[in-house]
Amino acid sequence: MKLYGKIIFSFLFMFLSDKLIAQDPELAKIYLEQADQVYAEAKDAIEIAKDIYIQAAEADTMNVRANYMAGVLYLETVNRDYSTKYFERVKRLDPKYRFNIDYLLGRGYQYGLEFEKALKYFLAYKNKVTSDRSYRGRDKTSVYEVNDRIEECQNAKEIIGMPSSYTIENVSENVNSTWPDYAPVLNEDETVMIFTSRRQEGNTNENVDKDNFYFEDIYISKRNGVTWSKAKNIGQNVNTLYHDSNLFLSSDGKTLYIYSDEGNGDIFYCTENENEEWSKPKPLEGRINSQGFAEQSIWVSDDGEFMMFASNRPGGYGGFDIYGCYKEDGQWKRPFNMGPEINTRADEDGPYMAKDGITLYFSSKGHKGFGGFDVFTSTYNDKTEKWNKPENLGYPVNTVDDEVYFHPTADGERGYLASVREEGLGFTDIYMVTHVGNLEKTAKERISKLKERENDFITDEQLEVKRLIDSVLNISAYQVYFEVNSSEIDDSHNEKLIEMANFLKSHQNLGVQISAFASSDGNPKYNYELSNRRAQSVLKFFKENGIEPDRLAARGFGILKGSEDKSRKAEVKILDLSRFEE
Template structure:
């Protein structure tokens, strides 16, 4: 059924591309209306919301005045990984008919919140809040409760604070041995960090060759082992555990002997499989005792199988999902089940507990507390003397985001953690990441300790504070001068008009993804604080709707007693036919057309640009230096251009908008006489807008 709709959609787009000049605007309106009808059919008969979303976006770009196409494009963006694009389409709806939806400003704000544009999100949430108060008697289904709006405003204010003071975490994609171009999530590890088990909706290795109604492959459980410090290519865990339908892991015992799984029978139960050796696992069986009920049990964590933390929506909780603990009695039966209480559980959902190896630190995710939106990861510690849990602490940005951040697990030494997220350097939809606390001192902190320190308002330099605590006190010692941050003042302008340009900006380290906090000073002016103690190479990213993005590398000095201020101006060029840009941060393995892990950040920026500007077509051009035979270089450059096109197409960009051309060594930017200033510049990928 879905295939038929996709064919109809493709035929319409081809017709549009071929005959736009001939038939003009009226024809565009009809094609957009037809695309809307096809997309509605997809929604009615399948669950393929990603494909339906693409069709609504295409319809909205074909006819920007089609209010239904724009509204549905925004609505489905909020239900997919395209959430940051939603505001664009909801704002069009509001401009076409301000009364189309009572909650249109709320929906615009949701898109901005997901896009981490908190100033605009707060602006539109407050616009909706004012309207809801003024029209308090309105009772339509499109009215959002004021309590919900207040919560969103609270989340945005929290997020602004977390973003301005990012935690000192290094977040790294675990790479292609584990991650795929599909969804990969729910990583669990044994205590010596040599075995990782996770859930994936990939095609390769899946027991079921067919896709589900949403046009993605079924969930299967995969595993990888660490060999010589590297993760081996992931393999399917096998037919004893996986079925032809949905199978997902949720926990692994510390010794790696017991794998816990979610089974959707009986409202949602927890099953367990035993490691039989030689990568063989037993058929999963329901857990014993009082953990499973006729209600949902979604997640679990245990060190030894005697004390078990889990989530459930059974009656008696404070919210929909609460966290519970179960313990075995003297006979070894899991009969004692206790709600973890109001210190941890809220009126919102609590999910994905992970009890650390110290037996007292509990990580979990919640929709409540001082979150940024969706689920945020928190940690709490149990005091055996008072028999109480400490007030939970948010792990902060960049671990937490406005989207759902769940199923975080820590390593035994507390220096690393693993979780899944949709991030700018992802290889697929959802990827698995490793979180590391940089070891800048002899006394290494745990993730939990780092989060606590960074929440203190006077903590400008965690490393300096730690070192100061460790050095013995002496009466004669002179206090070291306080280190001042590097201030980067960034002005963004339109390249044609030279006017200030509102943009999305980010400054992060090239190695490690440590991020500088920033604030918007005024239109187009942003102030960053860089607190790394040593000179460090940073990547500056600047994006604005309808403009070419820029990713620039710069080596910034470290903190100093005097402080440093750097002023930088960036000009962005409007997207129009003929403009081009070099994608300098797309790298290939030597003499191959396969990407290195450093390429995905740039590729995903290009994907977002094409998603936001669905009316443009581009040429992807591959170039080489003059080392090697001309014919070989031409083939290699073509293969690299093809690789970029394939990646973009797999992320949902219509192939008809993409042309791959390999120019080989024909169009050098510099002399090929030397490496650094010549051949290195000539080995590149460019994109050029060839149609609007």
């Protein structure tokens, strides 16, 4: 493993220091041979091989195989949308090089949130595969898979166009690293976060696994005020020399449930004593852990009398299903499937029940989503005794990549999850999701409460006609402009935004709609995320200046066509919330 560590260092150095490499077919062949050797000897060392294939493809942009392998390995790692650059070269140089090249291009564009382009290639591939049903090559992707991708793109176009009720931000550099960090679990007051990481720092094992990442270890961080402490290894009582991953933390922060490789995947637990020392993990009692099948997530009620977990045991609706289980007389009884409203023919995972006892969060590959795992929520209907149709949390919480193990807070205002994002520190990072509401849903309740007492209501018509203050027209549609690749609000906008905040404080029936955009520089995925960060910056400004969250809505729309300088903006519009009563 140390040999591959040296290889990746040397090639990453070349890659970073010589991005604009001259065309050299002979050098490309050398790179290609070395990449093949690395990939053949340690297929899991995919990041090393990918970087060398990229070098080969850039040394000779006409080398079809180098471009193909660079694209394939991008699809299997992070920044999957970057694969399109290399697959486009392959298609241009040799359209018949791989039977499913159109499908691969569609996948790359799907990951880049370019759904129209993705659909074009998926439909082209579908026409090809249905017109040549006799083809049996290994590079054939089934029509069932491409139909799933087409449905995901159509879903994504609809979901991404919906008003978002959430904002998302990276938790902290004290928590995240340049290595994969994921599966955050917290105690009820959000002062303790435990998560899994494959980082080098503090790892129990100084060597790497066959994929050239360090083994999974469990880490802990504690919050003081608004600051998370530097994460540290939870200790060798819990972590071993090999893979260890957390699943759930009790509300008091004293019982930690972890995943064990035993029995094909079992749930263990350990407890913390008064000296903040964790006990050795032991298997969960009762019928939870099955023989020969996997259990890979868990949630336990505060009273310890009910749990949910995910398992691929026989008798389910698909792959992994979510199960429930009650405790009676101190013993866990026979688990039961949560039913077809929750589980699908695909995989479900990461169940978490909100404090109200009827709102379930979980991740699914089978419900209406972007692709991969998306986070959904469903509420239990006492009258029908069934779960309501799950709702996708939407963008920016969900992406085309996997979002799983969503951990909502006790008050329901925030949540934590791990995801791959453009602004991340490395691979998978941990993010905090904040619920900002939906004006259509919150406005009616707010206006109803306001009408119970006397208020000076300002209507949309009055905003236009009376021109109540000097810059009321500007206030009703104010433009906040940003620098290139920035989501920081320039000081020149502070005076106007504070004026708007004060105006809102004087008129409690008014709210703010924030719509943010990016220029066409960069790829669509990055621009969607950048526009969302800009929308969140303006929303945060209003919250910090005393405007209640139920009066604010913010959303990033990605690219705005037009003048590049004028496209990097957030449009801030004041509106009358009482209109939503109509």
